[in-house]
């Protein structure tokens with residue numbers, strides 16, 4: 001069914017039979033990703049640090065026939081991630097062949113990113129731990145099975161802030177997302193020979209709970225500076241991830257795709 005050479009090949013149905021892990025799936029972009037993959041027939045493992053987000057989302061998505069499992073874990077904790085991936089695989093009865101490393105944080109202080117001089121070193125470390133090390137931990141826990149099956153699709157969620165100066169976030173966030181892009185490209189090289197593609201999405205400002213901590217004034221400024229004249233919706237990020245993990249994009253790897261309404265054009 002998923003071999004592009006077979007007559008049954010259909011880009012629109014290519015998530016049927018796939019098993020997908022989504023981190024930070026409890027709300028925002030992760031929740032839209034979960035809904036999108038489920039709607040295309042995939043089995044989905046939801047991972048999130050917040051039990052309340054997770055149970056709410058699982059209850060909402062758990063329609064009759066949906067193949068869904070949920071696990072609480074902090075992506076920054078390698079052992080916890082490995083255990084959660086094992087539990088989710090066991091519940092779903094399959095190893096993960098699609099992974100979306102979406103969990104991320106962007107701390108704000110009174111609606112704005114803190115300056116580097118005022119940054120608490122502990123905040124720097126936590127942001128790098130979640131956004132960068134968390135991405136490593138999730139990929140590290142899932143890649144061996146992809147290599148064993150000779151197939152895999154990995155999506156990392158970076159940010160336009162990892163590609164250029166974006167004054168509304170902190171230096172820790174920008175640095176962690178730039179590193180995620182480097183990690184993505186390196187992995188695409190390493191894992192290509194195993195039939196695994198690795199691509200990054202770089203969202204602009206997307207309307208999720210993450211940006212509720214940002215002042216309305218700042219969000220209005222970003223919308224005004226965006227050629228499409230508005231902020232993005234989580235589903236608009238999810239749709240690009242669905243394409244990149246479908247057989248239609250089987251020759252695309254090592255790319256960073258901005259989903260930013262034209263805010264950045266390089």
Ligand SMILES: NC(=O)c1ccc[n+]([C@@H]2O[C@H](COP(=O)([O-])OP(=O)(O)OC[C@H]3O[C@@H](n4cnc5c(N)ncnc54)[C@H](O)[C@@H]3O)[C@@H](O)[C@H]2O)c1
Nearest residue numbers: 024026027028029049074075103104159205206208209210
């Ligand atoms: N919203 C935006 O404007 C925007 C822009 C660019 C990039 N991004 C990136 O997109 C991703 C999703 O962002 P969002 O806007 O949906 O955020 P969000 O805050 O709305 O949701 C993030 C989810 O991740 C979970 N999470 C946080 N830390 C975690 C951890 N350590 N382990 C496991 N789960 C954790 C949270 O509980 C939450 O459910 C992040 O990586 C973010 O940096 C978002």
